[in-house]
Amino acid sequence: MPELKIAVIGAGVIGFTTALELKNAFRNANIEILADKFNTETTSSAAAGVFRPGTSFCGPTEEITRKWIEDSYYYWEHLCNTSEGAKAGVKQLSGYIFSSQYPHIVKNRYIEKLVPVYRAATSEELQLCPGNWKYGSFFITLLTECDLYLPWAIEKFINAGGKITGAKVESLETLGLNYDVVVNCTGLGARYLCNDHKVVPIRGQVYKVRAPWIKTFFYGDYDTYILPGFTNVTLGGCRQYESYNLDMDEYDARSIWHRCTSLVPSLAGAEIVAQRVGLRPHRSEVRLENEVKNINGRVVRIVHNYGHGGYGVTTAPGTSLHACKLVREAWSSNSKL
Template sequence: MMKVAVIGAGVNGVASALKILEHYQAEKRLNVQVSIISEEFTPNTTGDGSAGLWGPFLLSGTEKSKIYQWSKSMHNFLEKIWLSEDAGEAGVCLLPCVRLSTDPNVSVEDFWRDIVYGAVDLTPEQLAVYNKNRDVKFTSGLSFVTYTSEPLKLLPYLTKRFVRKGGRVEQQKVTDLESFVRDSPYDVIVNCTGLGSRQLLNDDNMYAVRGQVSRIKANWVFAAILDESDDGNYIIPNTESVVLGGTHQEKDYNTKVSDVDKRFIIDGCRRLMPGLVHTQHLFDWVGLRPGRVQVRLESERRGRKLLIHNYGHGGSGVTLCEGCADDVLSLLLAAKLNSKL
């Protein structure tokens, strides 16, 4: 029996665990046991407060070719769910999205434009609509259709799929990764601890990118609008509420709601969409994105054991989780651990 432990129950941990389990089940190799071991589970992981909009964001020095490959895999995965009877349960929505830039020298980043559906640049006439009532004008924009997969629904859905197929789930904080790898019964350990890796591995390349959002009730908002400027706001509908954002404050570890940020979010989003004035405010939320100089996705041998790292997904953990899980599985298969496999 090969035993695999995935540490972390955020989007990356659950996607990786499910990927490994479903691979071996499809191969009819039933001598593989996969467990998720984590301190926190949904609804208390970083993704749970996010809108889960597909789109690469805040990924620092991660190679564009990798981001492209990983995010494309997630788009395909979401398309499959969207076309299945699971879409509602998994919280997967197909929606129009507009990204806007105020920088006359840099248009909206779009190296991924062939992944989404129907991407077109906004015409000057279309931009003029968004520029009404604004001092700082938008100079370019991209309109397309993509998915949201809000982790508050996606995570329970993926976890249920994992458990139904025999995956195990255990609540435990790992305080010493070295001794966990050495002394635990697991042959393969996949580290998906997000910002937890900063402490667990003394990884100085990791830092929090604080994000605050507000959730409101506004059933009439059907499209996502994002201002790409450094201090830009965004509006992203989910199935039952709308997320207004947002902040990205590097190396800020404060998890308390800030009134100043709340004002910035509400006022900025109302400038983008004045109708938001008459909406019900539900709650505010703060999360710490697992920022890193680049995503760490690699494996190392520890004696007869294999340790795979998959963390540091910044502002795109939801967008990248399926593609990164593909690579976790590839690293595991490439290791050809021993005759048990």
């Protein structure tokens, strides 16, 4: 389809994964990514990147939601097992989730039968970390470090013939007059571009520390997590609904540090590399659908792919594959006009 022109708006993990899959699906198409923020400026850069979808993560149906998650897991697993896995920032990781209060916190209906191991923690394992842990699970999963993945995806996309343009898009409809299909991966930006008030930020704040002795991840109560990546360990976190604050908050920082060093005391000696803040683009249901608009007698076709909340890294491949199908449907409809 050499005549097909596609614009992908957004350069986070959703935007670049979608663009790469579109390049695979439409090898001769002209595909361009447009965004005003890249790499460390994106919310994806602040993400811990562990494959662990929240049990409230939601697509239009339970069946579709599970397919997105399963397709994503197999995508990341395949990439992890290739020669490019480490360069792309994908690795296998194992660890624990503990709770002193609620048994349901340590369960996950989406991945308990998907990942290689997901089992109850033993009584001895519940003693691994200080605290009154009553419930726990051990599981093996994957982690994608966006500080490595995004540069890898950029290089991969350009080498495949893709184009990247730094630009702030003010109107999907106006942009769509110059392309056959526009794919909207703008995350929180969709609140304004689409006037979609279902999209709200959930603020997160993390530390990046140098602690090479930490090989296992740990989750605890109150959204506490310790996730070792390739270069640093991510310490988190917080989930502040409808907060737009992108500044470092000293009280959040103190709380995160206290909770994480209480969970794993050796972290008290870790070197702090950075602190990061991100606004997760939460939506009650991920918007992944076709939209057709008529602008001054011309048809504009838009595929929306946004609203993943804190699970963008986890579910990017599955929703990107779905977006490719929608682009094909949109183009087929256009060709019949």
